[in-house]
Amino acid sequence: MQLGIVGLGRMGGNMRERLRAAGHEVVGYDQSPEVTDVASLAELAEKLTAPRAVWVMVPAAVTEATIDGLAEVLSPGDIIIDGGNSRFSDDGPRAERLDRQGIGYLDVGVSGGVWGRENGYALMVGGDQEHVARLMPIFESLKPAGEFGFVHAGPVGAGHYAKMVHNGIEYGLMHAYAEGYELLAKSELVTNVPGVFKSWREGTVVRSWLLDLLDRALEEDPELSSLRGYAEDTGEGRWTVDEAVRLAVPMNVIAAALFARFASRQDDSPAMKAVAALRFQFGGHAIHKN
Template sequence: MAEMQIGMVGLGKMGGNMAERLRRAGHDVVGYDRDPKTSDVASLHELAERLEAPRVVWVMVPSGDPTRATIEELGKVLSPGDILVDGGNSHYLDDQKHAERLAEQGIGFVDVGVSGGVWGLENGYALMVGGDPENVRKLMPIFEALKPEGEDGFVHAGKVGAGHFAKMVHNGIEYGIMQSLAEGWELLDATDIVDDVPGTFKSWRTGTVIRSWLLDLAVRALEEDSDLSDLKGYAQDSGEGRWTIQAAIEHAVPLPAITAALYARFASRQDDSPAMKMIAALRNQFGGHAVSSAEGQHAKGADSPGADVIPPVEAER
């Protein structure tokens, strides 16, 4: 595998570990980060000066405005024949805009969806790549160093935007799997029949159809905190789940599991659900069902003394 020189912009948890994995493979990495303690150069301009033409610069910063601003600034210091790689979690439509603008200057653009998290340094990173075949070919020594050993873990998914589109769908699937594991754990924990919930999860790691790395991580979490009492049930979303559902709507593809998983995360952030307040109010109105006040006291319901007489109903409708 030929050694290459590459600039890495963004040396956080992912970018820093990726730079280290590339160095271990013999590549020359010049890193830039806003934190001077981790940066090899003081600016993107100095980064470009340190790299030999034709340059390869990999951007690994938060998606959205930070990535857009970084790519715009790099466009001012790179030259025709250079290649810019966006390895963050950018939206695939942004990739197409960046590629078009950079192409006007003769600069190539490749988008890479990266999966592997903090474990990627040792295990390798799964790479989903979008871009011109010739640009991808030039970058193969870098991709080979970053990916896991073996034939899997890398795909040239298609044209510009395909890498991030594939990663977007990957993360949407991840939402659904995580939600299923979480619901299964909650049901096991709620029953008085199953005594060993962590052991049950652990038993599934071998020989079952749901064995997976996410299951392994669930087991690890339960080994550290058997009832997860140290955590608050609040789950953020980084955007890819929303984008996946938006793309599904545009293409008229039903995604009930992924959509429900995203909505479950929204629900996790509500200490007191406004929608559930309305449901409680409606149940009280049509059926006289008891409700709880904001202070935790039961309000008047069908069985409460002095409650308004409400015609009986057979069931909620």
């Protein structure tokens, strides 16, 4: 099958190579001349045979402009797939706008990171069944081999919604491992922290790919001494908590993991300064001054 891909970074570039290895014809466009196959979106459209399908893998901040640019060079009957981390609430209005031009739209949550080229990508798809069916050869080649790794989650917006919740869960899982690591590292008894995590990779209920990756990180740097305790968030965790508030769903773990990332960016927490001041005021507890 033929596919255009816009955005050839860590994810998009690897997706192009995985699809080519599966026998698909892929034409990629990127602003970086070192990796692009064509010089413009217009040339990308020219290289593809109608009805076209173009997969967008660009940062959320430029997704809207990129899709608008594609809409100018595509034709009725074509399909645009947004595989980036867009907010699900953007998908409905975007699909309606494209539908007025006769262009189909799918939103796809993509998980797999830099390992997807080798292992395959988990795909969560939102949109009309007819569009999903048309793109199934692409989805089958991108997903891992076997039964799992793909879902048609529902109508437009469902793919990004599912990926949002997926990433919220990821926040909680990562933070649980992180808290366990900190406690083990401070223990007077455990002398082989990396070995403990390695031992958990088989036969335990906490085994996972994230645990495998933490083991890999500890092999490279057993005390993680080369890293700062600073963690960004790309938005999905915030959106997940927003939805939990809107729907009155208790989400203690994911919310705590998100707030812990905020705390990681503070060199000297104002909140903890207030806690220290209060402890001193009511109990005379020791304080540390700069």
